[in-house]
Amino acid sequence: MTTITAEEWNDVLFGAADLETGPSGGRMPHRIPAGLRRQLDGDAMFEWVESCSAGVRMRFRTSADRIALTVASTTLATNGVHPPIALVVRQGDDRSLVPLGDPTVVEIDAKRRVTGIRPAAPETVSVAVRPEQPVEIRRPHNARVELISLTADGTIEPSPPSGRRWIHYGSSISQGMDAVAADRTWPAAAASALDWDLRDLSLAGNAQLDGFVARTIRDTAADIITLKIGVNTVNADSFRERTFRPALHAFLDTVRDGHPTTPVVLITAIACPIHEHSPGPVVARPDGMAAAAIRSIEKDDGALTLARTREIIADAVASRGDDALTCIDGRELLGAHEADRLYDRLHPDQLGLDLIAERFVAMMR
Structure with missing residues (x-):
């Protein structure tokens, strides 16, 4: 069995600038480096959209036929309503959505301040994969997802993206x-x-x-x-x-x-x-x-x-x-x-x- 946690996320995560420790002890990817994004500290809306992982994805190969991913997700609500969020799993031409069911819900007011948080616990999702073929898991573009662990009954090897x-x-x-x-x-x-x-x-x-x-x-x-x-x-x-x-x-x-x-x-x-x-x-x-x-x-x-x-x-x-x-x-x-x-x-x-x-x-x- 192979389990990826903490700094090992850097080996299989692409499209992020850096990682920080999240409230559940996992790692949260950011698209702007920490030293730079602090130049706009206190703007909750900027902090929210920056930490939503548009373009950030995990890419790896595994000898297993199933993986387990533990995450803690956070979504933004407007008037108490929040959009559905999901991981996108791709292998070649195959594509599937993995819904994330019980996220922490945050509300931000017109002055770009957090006005309420409804916390939720981390969840584990299981995904069937084809052994030894590159797996790409795209993180939600409209939610913040803290990565806690990736586990497989077999090896996990990075599969970096190619192309321009x-x-x-x-x-x-x-x-x-x-x-x-x-x-x-x-x-x-x-x-x-x-x-x-x-x-x-x-x-x-x-x-x-x-x-x-x-x-x-x-x-x-x-x-x-x-x-x-x-x-x-x-x-x-x-x-x-x-x-x-x-x-x-x-x-x-x-x-x-x-x-x-x-x-x-x-x-x-x-x-x-x-x-x-x-x-x-x-x-x-x-x-x-x-x-x-x-x-x-x-x-x-x-x-x-x-x-x-x-x-x-x-x-x-x-x-x-x-x-x-x-x-x-x-x-x-x-x-x-x-x-x-x-x-x-x-x-x-x-x-x-x-x-x-x-x-x-x-x-x-």
Whole structure:
């Protein structure tokens, strides 16, 4: 029998920056290194989305035909309701979902503070596998999962991913918190289709050109880097034109410090009618649909709209004289004529995510 615990997780876990000890004594993967993510200490929503393991997966071979995985999972509830969470187990063309049944439930208020926790105990799930064939277990993209132990009646050997190393940075549209499974977010689906090794730095609500994210990208090996920028900066009304342009250049400068010749693709916002020509912030209506705040660009000189972010991003790419830097108009991934795919007028439904993945793959090929 082989059991993996503690630091041995590093041998079979891919797509994470580091691990920290969790409340149940296991190990919790993070996508931003500890020393950098502390620069935003106290923001419960950022801490939540960063610790949800988009793109993080276990990969190994085993001589056993069954494994047991013990985890402690945590999910975020909205108005007392939380989404189902599951592990995705893949071997070749075979795929299965393993539901995680009784997670700890956390609630976060509008001021991005934790307001309640309903704790739950760790659980053990058993998974049938084919001996000696690579096993990939994708962790939930919409939940925090503490790894306690992996046990098999046989050997367990790491099976590192292959293919082009791809770093993707984006918003909730990329993290796909509403995707039906961890392999159905658009970056995960695209990585599978292209056979790329994804490092997913999608941070729902938090694609804010933070320097600590640029430094994470700078210090991570990559063969291609994609940066999907625009929607969160408008949603949060976090920049004006005066600050957005230099922040974008500074982010790119930092990335280039570590990747001077790596292909970098900037992707502008997909079509989102509520913010095409209306500045942020986004507000939630009583019916759960998103809307733009009632404002006037004339009264808010320099306030950003999605249309203006696209222009600034395209201008920045053209001005840098960087042959390895290109730009994709996000409306080529999901256009204005497909706005019905935005189930809340802001986030794509699963079909919308599938369309984005399919079109991105076609562009990359």
